[in-house]
Amino acid sequence: MNFIKMKKIKITILVFCFLLLQLGCTESFDIESIDYESVLVVESTITNEMKQQVVKLSRTTPLDEQDVVFEENAQVVVETSNGEIYGFFQDAQTGDYISNLQFQAEANVTYTLKIDTQDGKRYTSSSVSLPAAVAIDQLYAEQATENGGVGVNVLVDTFDETGNAKYFRYEFEETYRVVAPYPSRYNVEITNYNVQSGTYDINLTNRQPEEICYSTEYSTGIIQTSTNELSEDRVFRFPVQFISKENPVIQSRYSILVKQYVQSLEAYTFYKTIKELGSVESLLSQGQPGYVAGNMKSEVDPDEKVLGYFEASSITSKRIYFNYEDFGFNKPPYFIECENLILDYLDATVMDYDPNEREAFYTYITYFDYQVYAHIPDTIYYIVQSECSVCTSFSSNVKPDFWED
DSSP: OOOOOOOOOOOOOOOOOOOOOOBTTBOOOOEEOOOOOOOEEEEEEEESSSBOOEEEEEEOOOTTOOSOEEOOSOEEEEEETTSOEEEEEEOTTTOOEEESSOBOOOTTOEEEEEEEOTTSOEEEEOOEEOOOOOOOOEEEEEEEEETTEEEEEEEEEEEOTTSOOOEEEEEEEEEEEEEOSSOOOEEEEEESOOTTTOOOEEEEEEOOOOOEEEEEEEOOSOEEEEOTTSSSSEEEEEEEEEEETTOGGGSSEEEEEEEEEEOOHHHHHHHHHHHHTTOOSSSSOTTOSSEEBOSEEESSOTTSOEEEEEEEEEEEEEEEEEEGGGGTOOOOOOSSOOOOEEEEOOOTTSTTOOHHHHHHHHHHHHHSOOEEEEEETTTEEEEEOHHHHOGGGTSBOOOOTTOOO
16 A cells, blocks of 8 residues: 655644543643654554564644554564564554564563654653553343443453453454355456447356355454452453444354453553543544543653553453354344346337336446346346455455454
């Protein structure tokens, strides 16, 4: 993708003042109102997974700007207390910085993120260490009512018998099967179109129906909980996702992978404060109305504002599957309202053919990508939107390796 260039907009934004957030025995982060300025935004969580780790760098934007402004051409490394240095490259597709080598955060090792931007500025994080991993005991789904609507709650149970893990953050990936209600077995081509008479030829060729697909969506926002004020480190029936019984994602078969991050006190407090500021679409909102000091600092100017947090977190995950029938629900509606059209007398050699329907067929097929899913040759054609006929128009027909029918 082409990275979006930063616009030089000098707009002063009046923002709200917030009270310091108290978290019992936790420390609070200062929240400051700021005039708009180009501030570096850092978002990175390295984990105990052996993989290419990710660092996201961007720039703040005015509150009325929606586009993400990536920080380009930065030099990014993670240094460890045992002398290892991991370099990162910028991915041309996502704009993120990806580690050159796979590595995993380890216990009893500290990690420091260092960033050199293309304008010559240098930023360094405080050293972070990996909390102990805690497995998800149970991941399950139950019928529930939320805000007056009936649906399914996905719940997590976790227990740390050592008493060391008190702060948890969750993410999820939901994958669902899509079944096109009007699968098409034809490719359609219109030839020899005559503008004056409105006549044309319809050529249908057979193809493999693209009826079953799979889509994956990722959680947004910040999902956290703490056992700090409980008598034991037990997460019980914590809801990570609610799905309405009318949501088409459960129209066929649904799966959710929940990831549990064990956080440090400082990381938990930072992200909780960000959530209180109203960042719901992403962990860090470039247009957020205020400044929350994280653990990134400028080496050149100690007073320079830097948004974001570099975190080491242990992660465990668990996946479940279910169908709408498991909860006694009726089948939810499809993703769109399918417009099933029947157009007849399309053959101009037929005495009573309808020129209006011939024109309608031409328009729907040519300009609105409708598909033919059935027909009586040269007489009647059944057409519908591509989303209702060819599931690859908005999904993928590649079955995930993990999928269980």
